[in-house]
Amino acid sequence: MDLGLNERTVIVTGAGGGIGRRLARTFAAEGAHVVLGYRNNKDEAELIAKEIGERALPVRFDLADEASTHALVDATLEWTGRVDVLVNNAVSWGADPSTWELGFENVDDWQDALRTNIEGTIALTRAVAPTMRQQRWGRLLHVSTSLVTDGSAGAEYYVAAKAALHGFSRSVAFALGKDGDILSNVVMPGLTLTDTNGFITDSFGKEYAARSPIARLLTADEVARSIVYLASAANTGINGQVISVNGG
Template sequence: MELGLKDRVVLITGGSGGIGRPLAQQFGAEGAHVALTYHRRAETARGVVRDIEMAGGSAMAVPYDLTDRASMDQAVAAVTDRWGDIDALVVNASATGGPNPRPEPFDQISPSTWEPQLRTEVEGAFHTVQAVLPTMRRRSWGRIVFMSASIVFRGRAGDEAYTAGKAALHGLSRSLATELFDDGILSNVVAPGPTLTEGLLGKLPPALRDKIAGRSPEQARKLLDQGMPHLRFSTVEDVTNVVVFLASAANGNVTGSVVNVAGGH
């Protein structure tokens, strides 16, 4: 399928690790100009840029802080100064690295724990989209993809702030889809389930890591699915293929949708 991404300008927030890294690489392989943001891991981000460029692609890394609107404006300015207006935005940066249950019950959470995480997740997305939208409106074309998580649908005790923040993105995206359709801008959400990123593999027990070492992603998934039948693991490609399609010109009419990439869970 021709995705129509050659020479498109794509901005991926949180592009130095997790799903962000292979996303950046896949966009680069499709011929897009890829800008990926980082917060603390500058050298890791530069490594992703080198990988994309060595494969013949075009990329840059820009600093970005979810809590600082000025840094978002500066990131967008750096991208547009180099390549022009932004065609696609993947809102991947998050207030946390993912679900991380708290030990205390919900009625004992302090506002100092709850408020920063929720505010950063939601307001960070709000400010990022606001910073990018004028560049899309100038072209009368744009694609926005918010990265959520399948845990939003099933919930988990201890992850209330994380799931509430991600669920808010669903409502934001749906409303943006309605407002922006006449401007040629489509907005969607992708909600991955447990995915075989380097981060997840690093959290597995050593014996299990040794068992899947050297296996292909598909073989590793099958081993984990067998050992944890209550889950259905995704490969990174399962997720990135969906995101790249939604952010491409091949997506002509999918908007306001939430795609749950979680093996049916």
């Protein structure tokens, strides 16, 4: 199937590891130009960009920094002159995830988790919207978590932030849909096998796998392929939806 991504320009945030890394490689394999937004994993992002070649551009991006948001979009437009796809994959965990079972005791921790994940994602979506409207084509994908529906003690504020993006994406689908072929969807992975969340899969992997009809966790590559399809020209009818990608 031709996904219609050849020569498209894709921004993937959180591209320095986990699902983001696989997204960058998968979009590039479809012929897209890929902007790899990273915050701390500069070496990893540059390594992935080198692997992809001239179709990749690593750019530092911090969800909590509005100036970083505009710099990311400006760098993208300077590079190719367009933004066709935005994958909001970056996340701010707030407190150290290893202490989630204790909750966020410090007010700064939970406010950071809420403000950064919600406001940062909204700001970047707003920043690319004018270009998509001008092109009359675009795809917006917001990566959420199955914890929105499953819940998890200690993850209340992170989950609240992700849940807020569900309503945001649904409304964006209406706001931008009238301006061209612009679609907005949420992808909701379950616990996924990646190189960055081993501390979770080692502790809870068997428990989560037992809940799945396929009795295993999905890999980052499997989740990435689903996101790339939704972000492609092959998807013309899935819009304003929350898609679970967790093996069932």
